[in-house]
Amino acid sequence: MMFYIAALSLIGVGLYIVLTKKNLVKVLIGISIADSGVNLLLISVGYKNGGTAPILVKGLNKPMVDPVPQALVLTAIVIGVATLALAMAVVIDVKRHFGTVELDKIIKMMRGGDKGDTENI
């Protein structure tokens, strides 16, 4: 129970950062915090009271925890670092074009937006 709350709090704080912060690097840090929370949540779902790690040891026969979420989280961790790297590369590209990584400034610089965009090529 406490594990669920802790994991979901991490996701919640990550969401809070995404919702309120304007700095793109900060937003991505928030997403990476939320990712940690998601991983913790998945592992908590697979926990069994009194279980041991899902690795057979010679001569020992104890109940084990669920190995499936562990396999899923292994995948999710790697996917998380991959998306983080790609997103950071895009942020570096944004910095190169706009000179800043503050979202509201960038939107102001992209002025014109929907209505004023008349160039057809």
Added chain:
Amino acid sequence: MRLKHILAWTFVILFVAVVAYSFSAEVPFGHDLTKLAKYYVDNTARETGIPNFVTAIVVSYRGFDTLGEVTVLLLATLGVIGILPWEKHEKVKKAHPVLLWGIRIVFPIILLVGAYIVIHGHLTPGGGFQAGAVVASAFLLYLVSLSVHLDLDNFAYTEAIAGTGFALIGVAGIFAGGAFLYNFMPKGNLFDLFSGGIIPIVYILIGLKVSSELTEVVSHMMKGGAEQ
């Protein structure tokens, strides 16, 4: 604190409360094993011949996910290369001798640890991903010390060959046993180093691929892309 922040915090607290409630109501913490988990706990050792069940699931039962996962890493590499292309940096700044010597001593030890983790991936905790990350962090140490230039082409070749090996082992399974990634090699004895059929081979290939991909990603993040 402005209104927006208060609203956001309220939303977050509501989110946590609702989701935590439905989790603890319907998926109680520490609940008994699910149908899938029971099957794995009972049958993995017999069906795959290795004692580490997480490895068995990652490489064998859900090996296709893992193939997808190394593809995701490849995509991160491709995207980072596409967005921040590598440019030859001629200048090499010599690091402080203490750092240099320290790295020379530590580097082979880290590589050795990585090799141990990946080779015993089917017996003890660890495996291709963990070893890949450990090896990549060794190269990261090299990069940070600024004392060498990594030849990224070699990493690309390693990654290409390892990845292709993984995919082709999978395709070979179709012809050998009628299913992609079918374990067509003898499984050997439980707890032996040489056991589990294709599992250790695939995990070593994954380790090679992950380590070279992560190294490429990190070095492009560090130096790639023309500065303006």
Added chain:
Amino acid sequence: MTVVSFLIYVLMALMVIMAIIAAETKNLLSAAIFSGFISLVVSMLFVYLQAPDVAMAEAAIGAALSLAIILFAIKRTGEVEEK
């Protein structure tokens, strides 16, 4: 409550507090370091939850490489969050 489970609760509380500090600080560098620490604490919790494989992966990838990627990005885009 045993000593271990008490320690685990302390770790979890610490983790959430670190997340909130990371959210509120203006200095991106410290936010990044805190996110790395969170990954480290999460990997300790994984050990408690009997997931050694995942703990290793989280410590190596989540705490080390992600942090390195974030730090490189911060180095190239600026350290301080405006406003």
Added chain:
Amino acid sequence: MTLKIFDPMLMIGISLAVVFLMPIWKTLGGKKLAWLVSVLLYAFNTLFMIGVSYRALLYPEGFVVKIGGFNPPFGIVLHVTLWGSILATFVWFVAFLSILYASTRYDAEPADVYYALLTLIALGSSGMFLTGDIFNLFVFTEITALAAFGLSGFMKKKGTSFATIKYVIMAEVASAFLLVAIALLYGKLGTLNMIDAAATLKGIGMTGAMVLSVLFFLIGYGVEAEIFPLNLWAPDVYRYVPEEVIALFISGSSKAAAFAWLRMWVMVFGVPQKLLDTMLWIGVITFIFAETMAYSQKNFRRALGYASLGQAGLVFTAISLGTDLSLKAAFLLMLNHILSEAVLFYIAGNLSEDGTAPIGVKLPLIFGFLGAVSMPPFIGFWGKIFLFMALAKTGHIAMFVLIALFSIVEVAYMYRWFVKLYGGTSQMDLTRSLSPVLLTLVSFIMWFMPLVPQAVNILDMVVKPFLQKGVM
């Protein structure tokens, strides 16, 4: 049986091997060889997927391909349906056209990386069409999404970088929600196989946790399926990203996300009645919002982008309704969208200085516009008729009227753009005009589909695996 050779895993394995070897192709023969290998691969895959679709015709419920030799639900399986394999065929076909088109683009450097990304977005979305496992679906979603990020940011221009970062942030938050949804589903049902999950869920019924799980799946796939509040990234991407990539977004990632929603909502969750109206309204509001915005645009690509969002809204509504007729409508609308909007985007990249279309693509232009507004000979017409019939049958009259009303708005602005674009005299690169012309040819062939007596049967076969026994 000889048809056994059409194993989709063979296609996926070979494609992955070819993509992984990209650095070697580049070293051996430069970017020319990389291009050639990709073209051959796409052509092979298109033909192969036609074979798979033919094989799927023989199995009314779709056929299951085991991976690793383990029985479901313990191993991952592909659940190949006629619907999925037809869409996957189209993805590879559009990818083939796109890579022909991309050979004229000299600013896409490094080119081998560009081709690899094009391959992987096609591969990821065809995996999403074929897989029968919930977590595997997530992995393929991520493959598609990362390939889309890479392609969208590839040009390194001001506009693309801005569009891409919005897309990346929304999609990453969505993927976190997807994982939470999977955690709920796995914890409650104890399985990850779709067919097994559907069977288990029928015994349990929709509890609170399952409702939450559906909503999180909606958020997770809504970003790429372009559902109203989650589609705000799309107009900028459609505006700035190269047209051959947009053609793949239209046929690949957005269709695949809609198809994933079909799998989860209709197949696994069995169209939960208490959420049905909400979903329908989300789709209708997406349509209304998109058509209103499209009407006032002054840039052709932006207008097309919003039009495409409108189509996505219609497809979402049709899928969410989940009846026999509405699923048929969804299938036809999906095909029509690929055939018309992709053609228009190929043309939109080649407008001349005065904003008219080149002379060589007159026929594709006419076909594209007529298809986009669902005129009678085009399959989109039947799709819309089926959707109207389905809505009327289930008593959703307000939605019926609103969709009809805003369809007229669509015709109005599309006509305006057609008048503006038609009658140009500029010349177009022959290689570039090949892609829209070939796609138009396919949509011309589709005209004769209603004439074939088996067509009705094929439509029945397409929706059969997804129909719930209880829902009508």
